[in-house]
Amino acid sequence: MSAAPVAAELRVALAGNPNVGKTSLFNELTGSRHKVGNYAGVTVETREGAVAARWQPTRSVTVVDLPGTYSLTPVSEDEAVAFRCLHGDEGPPPDLIVLVVDAANLARNLYLAMQLCELGRPLVLALNMMDVAAEAGVPVDAAALSRALGLPVLPTVARTGEGIAALVQEICRFGQVPWDMAEVRGRLFGTPLPAGLAALPPARARWLVAAQASETLGLTGATAEERAALAGVDAGELRALAAALVIGRYAEVDRALAQIGHRGGERAPAMDHSARIDRVLTHRVWGLLIFLVVMALLFQSIFAWAEPLMGVIEAAIAWLSGQVKAGLGPGLFTDLLSEGVIAGVGNVLVFVPQIALLFLFIGLLEDTGYMARAAFLIDRLMARVGLHGKAFVPLLSGFACAIPAILGTRTISGFRDRLVTIMMIPFMSCSARLPVYVLLISALFDGEARVGPFTQASLVLLAMYVLSTVSALAVGAIYKRTLLRSPTPALVLELPPYRLPRVRNTLLQVYDRTADFVRDAGTVILAMTVVLWALLSFPRPPEAVRAGDPVELVAALESPIEHSLGGQFGKLIEPALTPMGQDFRMGVAIVGSFAAREVFVSTLGLVYGIEADDEDNQPLRQALREAKAADGRPRYSPLSGLALMVFFVYACQCMSTLAVVRRETRSWRWPLLMFVSMTALAYAMAVGVFQVGRLLGY
Amino acid sequence: MVTVADAGGGGLTLRLLEMGFVPGTVVTLVKRAPFGDPLEFQVRGCHISLRAAEASCVRTEPA
Numbered sequence A: 001m002s003a004a005p006v007a008a009e010l011r012v013a014l015a016g017n018p019n020v021g022k023t024s025l026f027n028e029l030t031g032s033r034h035k036v037g038n039y040a041g042v043t044v045e046t047r048e049g050a051v052a053a054r055w056q057p058t059r060s061v062t063v064v065d066l067p068g069t070y071s072l073t074p075v076s077e078d079e080a081v082a083f084r085c086l087h088g089d090e091g092p093p094p095d096l097i098v099l100v101v102d103a104a105n106l107a108r109n110l111y112l113a114m115q116l117c118e119l120g121r122p123l124v125l126a127l128n129m130m131d132v133a134a135e136a137g138v139p140v141d142a143a144a145l146s147r148a149l150g151l152p153v154l155p156t157v158a159r160t161g162e163g164i165a166a167l168v169q170e171i172c173r174f175g176q177v178p179w180d181m182a183e184v185r186g187r188l189f190g191t192p193l194p195a196g197l198a199a200l201p202p203a204r205a206r207w208l209v210a211a212q213a214s215e216t217l218g219l220t221g222a223t224a225e226e227r228a229a230l231a232g233v234d235a236g237e238l239r240a241l242a243a244a245l246v247i248g249r250y251a252e253v254d255r256a257l258a259q260i261g262h263r264g265g266e267r268a269p270a271m272d273h274s275a276r277i278d279r280v281l282t283h284r285v286w287g288l289l290i291f292l293v294v295m296a297l298l299f300q301s302i303f304a305w306a307e308p309l310m311g312v313i314e315a316a317i318a319w320l321s322g323q324v325k326a327g328l329g330p331g332l333f334t335d336l337l338s339e340g341v342i343a344g345v346g347n348v349l350v351f352v353p354q355i356a357l358l359f360l361f362i363g364l365l366e367d368t369g370y371m372a373r374a375a376f377l378i379d380r381l382m383a384r385v386g387l388h389g390k391a392f393v394p395l396l397s398g399f400a401c402a403i404p405a406i407l408g409t410r411t412i413s414g415f416r417d418r419l420v421t422i423m424m425i426p427f428m429s430c431s432a433r434l435p436v437y438v439l440l441i442s443a444l445f446d447g448e449a450r451v452g453p454f455t456q457a458s459l460v461l462l463a464m465y466v467l468s469t470v471s472a473l474a475v476g477a478i479y480k481r482t483l484l485r486s487p488t489p490a491l492v493l494e495l496p497p498y499r500l501p502r503v504r505n506t507l508l509q510v511y512d513r514t515a516d517f518v519r520d521a522g523t524v525i526l527a528m529t530v531v532l533w534a535l536l537s538f539p540r541p542p543e544a545v546r547a548g549d550p551v552e553l554v555a556a557l558e559s560p561i562e563h564s565l566g567g568q569f570g571k572l573i574e575p576a577l578t579p580m581g582q583d584f585r586m587g588v589a590i591v592g593s594f595a596a597r598e599v600f601v602s603t604l605g606l607v608y609g610i611e612a613d614d615e616d617n618q619p620l621r622q623a624l625r626e627a628k629a630a631d632g633r634p635r636y637s638p639l640s641g642l643a644l645m646v647f648f649v650y651a652c653q654c655m656s657t658l659a660v661v662r663r664e665t666r667s668w669r670w671p672l673l674m675f676v677s678m679t680a681l682a683y684a685m686a687v688g689v690f691q692v693g694r695l696l697g698y
Numbered sequence B: 001m002v003t004v005a006d007a008g009g010g011g012l013t014l015r016l017l018e019m020g021f022v023p024g025t026v027v028t029l030v031k032r033a034p035f036g037d038p039l040e041f042q043v044r045g046c047h048i049s050l051r052a053a054e055a056s057c058v059r060t061e062p063a
């Protein structure tokens, strides 16, 4: 094996299947001081941290937590990233790989050990969950396993920290241990490769064969020569070879298990307990009922429980901006600071409660193992749209707010499927649209009119939610068949044993995700708020207007917002708004609402010179209801209100959403497509509603 | 049931093989999801859920 490197710093990569305790081990090793990283191009998270002093490492060791994968075969980005990182295709490879395995489930876990063995890099096995294995009646003899595989095996219990000191010592002995699974590797390499591929590094050649057989060569970054070499092999032969390689690896796993006296996992000892729980939780009646309750709770938490916290943040921001105004006196700089910068910070922070709560929920559901059951229960319905069961939670969250929902798509593997879900989410009617619907419905619809037992108003509101849901599903189906064409992702989902969650690990993840949002998407949202503030403030109206009594003058003349660039744009597009039954005032409000939909209400208030907020907009409703057009007819009708609501169902009027989509897709291409397509669709639908309504005589 | 071989080829077959559905392995059907699909199997000490369409790639014979 390679000699100890000159550099004192030792880089160790943690690899392993999902749910084996990798994150727990990482948090134990590093004392949870770490930074979150990302691989270029894709948002596969990696975390990096130094081994904490309490383990008394004899040298400085950095640990990298890789995404959990069942294998290194590039079926999705996660595996591709893991392989490239371990093989050294992305910068220098780690000095040492620590493979974390679930001791209670060696029959499947050791498969990854065989693939890592092919890499030929120094490898240490952390035999985690020793407590679970012992309890389930399948204790593992670490020394015997070590002999059977030919590499160091260290028993650990990541949950309690047991065995970690010994693991750290073993890591620090790097370079002095000659074991490298040479015997096993010799047998694994016994399967001959076609001539054209024999010249490649053996692990990479096998990796490319698997990629070619599963038609995912695009994920591998294969060179032209490699592609040519693969193309030279008959497709059927290649598939047979890929299968033979897998079978050969499992044969080695079985050999090692036989050697330590384990029979090849016909039982699932660690699942005995969970299977009993599943009799209820995936039961055809109780299971579905509990699923509904859990999802209702999740939804309630981001829809309602986040509200008080958001209120506190909004109040704090308002207070701060008031202090700034009072302290600095009126002026341009004060406005920039209070209405641009501070408001921008507020626009970022206001999402934090929802994001934190959603990730708290997702974290707990994943840690306990329920998330997999939820996907299992709902997959049938999601598969109809061509999506994975795991897309359900993010889509549902979209009804509360698109921002956390889009961040929540990280649980979906496969970039295309993630992207389809991301493109669907903004169509879900988020809570910010509600104040707009409520304002328009209460202002323009007859509150007394009833259809059967229901009021007309509630039916209109319901119709908006149905329309948004149906549209989201339709859009998903369309993307799935056109731009992001891909087969319905295979389910192949492990239902892991139920475990009590560790709150500390979940909270750490909540912190990571939230901090990541504030840092990355936050800066874009802040910048956009400042730009939008400038657009809606400049040029300023003549002094006389501003100095006068705001309500009267503004109503009579022109409000500052109308005078601004944004306002003038609203007027400019009035001819385009007429076909959807709107006038320039609505145009100005629509432009303003691009900051966030709920701003529509206050912007419209500004145009009408009325202070209005979400809760109390009685005067504004009155003004809308009584506004008359030049010919003396009412300016707005129920039909124009309906058209405007339909516009809001479809329009992507939320720069924060666009900022987050850019963050998650790492390019402006998708947010741009999202904005343009949604706005065009919104316009077309609103015009359609208004014109058809007119034809029908409304 | 004992796995005989994976039908077809390509990515799904490979994925199933890697999840432990290798020839000669004992596979047990644990249950069906409430809507009839997907299915839950026990294989190599794990519980794995597959859609019926995916499961049809795995040929089995009674043990």
Ligand SMILES: Nc1nc2c(ncn2[C@@H]2O[C@H](COP(=O)(O)OP(=O)(O)O)[C@@H](O)[C@H]2O)c(=O)[nH]1
Binding pocket: A016, A017, A018, A019, A020, A021, A022, A023, A024, A025, A068, A128, A129, A130, A131, A132, A156, A157, A158, A159, A160, A367, A368, A499, A500, A501, A502, A505
């Ligand atoms: N009993 C026991 N539970 C563990 C051990 N290591 C991790 N866990 C639990 O297993 C679950 C999954 O752990 P996690 O670290 O998130 O696994 P990862 O998916 O591999 O990162 C969590 O609920 C942990 O608390 C262990 O050694 N013993």
Ligand SMILES: [Mg+2]
Binding pocket: A019, A022, A023, A024, A068
């Ligand atoms: Mg983890």
